[in-house]
Amino acid sequence: MADDSAGVVADAGSLRSGAQGLASQAGASDAPLFRRASRKFFELRHEPSRIVTLLLGLLGGIIFLGIWEAGHYLTPEAGRKFLPSVEEVLNALITLFREDDFLDDVIASCIRIFTSFFAAAAVAIPLGVLMGCFRNLRALLNPTLSGWRYLPAASFMPLLLVWFGPTDTAKLALLFIGVVFFLTALILDNTEAVPSEFIEAALTMGASRRGVVLNVVVPAAAPAIFDSMRNMIAVGWTYLVIAEIVGAQDGIGAMMMRAGRTLSVDNIMAGILTIGVLGVLTDILFRIVARLLLPWAGSR
Amino acid sequence: MSVAPLIRATSVGKDFSKGAVRALTNVSIDLHKNQITAFLGPSGCGKTTLLRIIAGLDYPTRGLITVDGETVAGPGPERGMIFQAYTSFPWLTARKNVEYGLKILRIGKEQRRLRAMKFLKLVRLDHVADHYPRSFSGGMKQRVALARTLAQNPRIVLMDEPFGALDAQVRWEMQELLIELIEAEPRTVVTVTHDIGEALYLADRILFFTRQPGRIKADLALEFKGGRRFKKKEQLYELAGYREMEQQLFAMMREEIGTVGDEA
Numbered sequence: 001m002a003d004d005s006a007g008v009v010a011d012a013g014s015l016r017s018g019a020q021g022l023a024s025q026a027g028a029s030d031a032p033l034f035r036r037a038s039r040k041f042f043e044l045r046h047e048p049s050r051i052v053t054l055l056l057g058l059l060g061g062i063i064f065l066g067i068w069e070a071g072h073y074l075t076p077e078a079g080r081k082f083l084p085s086v087e088e089v090l091n092a093l094i095t096l097f098r099e100d101d102f103l104d105d106v107i108a109s110c111i112r113i114f115t116s117f118f119a120a121a122a123v124a125i126p127l128g129v130l131m132g133c134f135r136n137l138r139a140l141l142n143p144t145l146s147g148w149r150y151l152p153a154a155s156f157m158p159l160l161l162v163w164f165g166p167t168d169t170a171k172l173a174l175l176f177i178g179v180v181f182f183l184t185a186l187i188l189d190n191t192e193a194v195p196s197e198f199i200e201a202a203l204t205m206g207a208s209r210r211g212v213v214l215n216v217v218v219p220a221a222a223p224a225i226f227d228s229m230r231n232m233i234a235v236g237w238t239y240l241v242i243a244e245i246v247g248a249q250d251g252i253g254a255m256m257m258r259a260g261r262t263l264s265v266d267n268i269m270a271g272i273l274t275i276g277v278l279g280v281l282t283d284i285l286f287r288i289v290a291r292l293l294l295p296w297a298g299s300r
Numbered sequence: 301m302s303v304a305p306l307i308r309a310t311s312v313g314k315d316f317s318k319g320a321v322r323a324l325t326n327v328s329i330d331l332h333k334n335q336i337t338a339f340l341g342p343s344g345c346g347k348t349t350l351l352r353i354i355a356g357l358d359y360p361t362r363g364l365i366t367v368d369g370e371t372v373a374g375p376g377p378e379r380g381m382i383f384q385a386y387t388s389f390p391w392l393t394a395r396k397n398v399e400y401g402l403k404i405l406r407i408g409k410e411q412r413r414l415r416a417m418k419f420l421k422l423v424r425l426d427h428v429a430d431h432y433p434r435s436f437s438g439g440m441k442q443r444v445a446l447a448r449t450l451a452q453n454p455r456i457v458l459m460d461e462p463f464g465a466l467d468a469q470v471r472w473e474m475q476e477l478l479i480e481l482i483e484a485e486p487r488t489v490v491t492v493t494h495d496i497g498e499a500l501y502l503a504d505r506i507l508f509f510t511r512q513p514g515r516i517k518a519d520l521a522l523e524f525k526g527g528r529r530f531k532k533k534e535q536l537y538e539l540a541g542y543r544e545m546e547q548q549l550f551a552m553m554r555e556e557i558g559t560v561g562d563e564a
Contacts, residue, residue: 201387206377
């Protein structure tokens with residue numbers, strides 16, 4: 001509604017300037033149209049309609065594929081197999097699923113991601129919430145935990161291999177380490193962001209400390225904690241390939257490493273594409289679960 | 301008055317930042333049962349600090365507070381508190397918000413429900429009892445908080461600028477609602493405000509605070525009201541003596557603001 005009226009006002013304005021027929025503007029006869037379109041596109045904080053949002057999202061994807069495709073065909077014949085075209089990668093992906101049991105790899109990777117992530121969440125949520133509630137606990141633990149965040153998770157791989165060998169445990173441990181310290185820090189922030197008035201209101205109603213933590217702080221922080229988890233599982237996906245590089249028999253990363261040895265760039269890119277799609281699907285899954293579990297929080 | 305005071309503050313002082321800021325010095329007051337007292341004064345005069353100490357949310361650096369002869373050692377449900385910030389819990393419906401306080405008092409499920417609905421009706425929110433506060437206006441959120449606190453049946457209701465975040469019209473509606481609720485079920489009320497009109501309308505007695513260090517500048521019995529409370533705010537303006545009192549409070553307020561203005 002507001003859009004329409006704004007459009008009408010803009011049109012009236014341009015009509016008036018047209019009627020005045022300023023000589024200085026006559027020279028640039030096609031410029032106003034472009035300027036009007038660009039002014040409309042770059043309207044500050046203007047929310048496009050659902051359909052326009054969808055179309056713009058599709059357009060962005062098509063532009064990306066177009067650049068990729070152009071890159072392929074602009075590459076000299078001899079080098080083209082190092083940058084396969086979109087259709088070659090899609091064909092490779094279909095072949096992987098049909099002939100090479102790629103679905104088993106995908107499932108294996110998903111199980112690794114979700115197992116390690118929920119283990120990390122099971123540690124990070126209580127730790128973050130308790131540190132957010134009790135400043136002494138934060139003073140005790142946070143400096144040490146913060147230090148761990150600066151250590152690159154990938155650098156633990158040699159150590160984990162010595163400890164656990166090329167087992168699933170080593171891979172899960174890496175994914176766990178990559179997520180748990182950041183997730184704890186985020187949940188600590190989420191917990192501290194709970195308004196102290198909520199806590200004080202509960203205390204003046206006679207709530208126990210335990211009751212305040214469980215019945216006030218946790219539900220108050222829950223929507224933000226869900227957002228933190230959604231963002232951190234994305235980081236989990238980024239560690240997947242590193243975890244599966246070494247001694248993995250199955251998983252998306254293992255497939256990509258095998259493909260790398262035979263220079264099958266199409267398969268490598270099919271793997272990257274798969275991880276991207278799975279990441280987006282995980283994100284959507286988290287949003288749906290959050291909406292079902294926390295209906296009061298509104299759309300996030 | 302021969303009756304023992306319900307709330308007694310004895311030489312209460314409170315410092316912040318290791319004594320660098322003296323929020324309160326040497327405040328001694330008696331507050332009596334079923335009276336409405338307003339703590340009035342400019343911003344930063346320690347009136348909220350004193351209220352929080354009575355609530356048990358802060359501790360005095362010096363002196364002590366007793367309620368019914370017992371020293372306050374922490375917050376408790378016999379001293380309900382309403383905050384300026386909206387404290388209705390967004391994850392609970394209006395009814396569940398009210399039931400939350402009753403659950404703490406270990407009241408059975410059926411009783412909780414009945415009592416919650418009774419108090420939601422009193423604050424005229426029974427029609428949205430099963431809605432989440434997210435869609436509520438500021439006034440509605442504050443009425444949820446009011447119902448939640450009163451449903452616990454506290455002897456003392458402490459209010460920290462409870463209507464400060466509301467716009468002018470909703471504010472006087474809430475003031476009138478509060479008088480209606482307290483008249484229906486008498487309670488001891490302490491309200492903090494810097495709104496002179498609000499203090500004059502709500503209170504039976506006004507304690508005016510000086511700023512930094514906060515102490516009681518004047519203890520005003522509001523005799524012009526003749527011990528009455530009024531359903532409508534405008535009834536107050538017809539009373540002889542209202543304007544004089546208002547002017548006196550304005551003068552005191554200017555005096556207090558002035559002292560800090562001179563320093564700057």
